Amino acid sequence: MKKEPAVIVFDLDGTLIKFKLNVNAAKLDIIRTLADMGVDVSGLSTQSGVQEMINTAVKQLGDDMREDVKEKVLSIMRRYELEASREAEARDGVHKLLALLKERGYKIAVATNTHRAAAEEALRKTKLLEQVDALITREEVERLKPSGDLLRKVMKVFNAKPSEILFIGDSVHDAKAAKEVGVTFIGVEGGIHDGERLLQNSAKTVIKQPLELMKILEQLSTVTDF
Structure with a gap:
């Protein structure tokens, strides 16, 4: 610079x-949701980034599912984030x-x-x-x-x-x-x-x-x- x-x-x-965001709980919730959608989540963990989770799901489910996947994942994060924001x-x-x-x-x-x-x-x-x-x-x-x-x-x-x-x-x-x-x-x-x-x-x-x-x-x- x-x-x-x-x-x-x-x-x-x-x-x-x-x-005070419970990141691990949020990510486990996301992983369970993706598994319910038919995603093979064996490569995902609480160490995975949220964008990585979205990309993994879209790669398996197809690009036409991108917005649906993104909304489901981010709605989970939103719930945890709003709770944490109050503290x-x-x-x-x-x-x-x-x-x-x-x-x-x-x-x-x-x-x-x-x-x-x-x-x-x-x-x-x-x-x-x-x-x-x-x-x-x-x-x-x-x-x-x-x-x-x-x-x-x-x-x-x-x-x-x-x-x-x-x-x-x-x-x-x-x-x-x-x-x-x-x-x-x-x-x-x-x-x-x-x-x-x-x-x-x-x-x-x-x-x-x-x-x-x-x-x-x-x-x-x-x-x-x-």
Whole structure:
């Protein structure tokens, strides 16, 4: 990256907030539903991504079943997400971080696989919603992360180039999405994957707490390359 970014994009769950989503229960529910639809789910587990589950089912059932599969899978996720959104908590230092970013003129976006209603509720409950310039959720894209579709949507909203965006997230899915579209990715510990795993998947660097991002941005303002 040759200059400071204009848009700071955050993942939501595990990055900005503690989202008490029972992911394993949701995925087991999805696997049972797909099995009832006639899908061979022997290759799926709670370690599988939601998009991977959708792709597996569509590959077996045929492309004409894509929308039906997607609706069934995402409706299950939506139920669990809405429950979790009511208990969401902001990660330490996040309120201060977003306030500092706004003071310094950065645009702030959230790009999440979460359903919009649940994402808005979580941001509202944690009093972060008013700090966010754009919220991009799964309803607005064809494919979930690890696809780069959410970040492509961010670039379109802000008319920004990949070099003008910095993406912060806590998972390998976030890292892969950033890599696909050529956006610099910074990992944050405390979420789904640890720092070593994030570095192995193209994170430029890893921070332990979200507020440490300000140090990274200060470096960007004083060096020609990052």
